[in-house]
Amino acid sequence: MTQPRAERPHTGRRRNEAAHRAILDSALRLLSESDGTPVTIDAIARTAGVGKQTVYRWWPSKGAVLLDALVDQAGQVVPDPDTGSLREDLRAFITATFDGAQSTPSAPALRTLVREAAHDVHLAETMRTFIATRRATLRDLLTRGRDSGELPDDADLDLIVDQIYGVFWYRFLLGHAPLDHAAADRLTDSLLGDRNAGMPQPGRAPRYGQS
Amino acid sequence: MTQPRAERPHTGRRRNEAAHRAILDSALRLLSESDGTPVTIDAIARTAGVGKQTVYRWWPSKGAVLLDALVDQAGQVVPDPDTGSLREDLRAFITATFDGAQSTPSAPALRTLVREAAHDVHLAETMRTFIATRRATLRDLLTRGRDSGELPDDADLDLIVDQIYGVFWYRFLLGHAPLDHAAADRLTDSLLGDRNAGMPQPGRAPRYGQS
DNA sequence: TTGTATCGAGACTTGTAGTCTCGTCAAGGA
């Protein structure tokens, strides 16, 4: 794992940042315009006015380009609301997740990306870590809620996380049902108990102690 | 849509049922043994001792072969318990769904199949209808529960269905958390209210009337 | 000016789905 860069500074022509940007832009555009058919490297390079080798000089695989394009525009902003109320935090997180995937022009892009990930090991791995940060944030949010007594001590946080992301991906990929604010609200209430939304209730007071 | 078969009975050699079976068996075996790499038609035909054209004489695409192989061995048996208790019915349905996908040797096969479906329109469509029958059964089960008052009238049945299948597919495909009986139980309780599992409780009595 | 690394361009290799062709084989009809 020697780094030759440390020995000799750099000679020769520098990498072209403009080409880098053009590739990302083309990738994102093609991804957005895709009707489900996979986006090809040839198409990306051609529309970016760039040689294929240039693409592979910056990224190791097609999947890496596509994911980078999407991340680049979506930003790495993970919502992490902290209003003091678990219910409000959760509602905000779910709403932001739903909105984030739908409002941007990247919805079809993200769908295409998932399809590509099914065959691209490199992309699948990168996506997993991308998703993991969001899962971790959500889990922290739930942990706060459990510590404050808004969730019972024996609540299965992983199951709650999976119910949220399960519903999200399931509806996002199949598109058979909406991912709107109403759905976010109902999902929140379903997970925290929908009969007493926001209202304190004796039978549900915080419990300290192992079940 | 004329049926020439009605005019002239049939002449020539008949289709070989043995070849048909051999293809399905080979497909299923390769699917089961697959480590994630896609199963090729060449491999199926070769291990079945059959020409590629014979495969395409029976099925329109690779995906059709794979799905048929899986359906053939899994059977079309959709669990539909009716014990009189929604909670028990739901628990049984979820447990059966979890078990069905995992206990058989078809778990890796099903995972591979989903990956293939990402690129095969024909397969994706067939799979959608396959899944739809299961969704419908689950929805009927929930409707029974709502009619009997075990679910409130304003319960979002579609959301419950999606929570169940969302968690199922999410965990099945990612494999980061178990799909065991404990998980099925917790999911059931989460959806019906986990604080009073099986016990009648005044504050949660069935409510008739729109919210 | 010269050495070096990147550039655009495109030929090339590899792998796979699906088609086409060929000689063979089985089944029914004449």
Next chain:
DNA sequence: TCCTTGACGAGACTACAAGTCTCGATACAA
């Protein structure tokens, strides 16, 4: 029995996409 018909195994072939390789041109620094 022989002939027609259509399925059979085998494999060549086409189409297409990922990724590699090569080439002459170009930009930057010593």
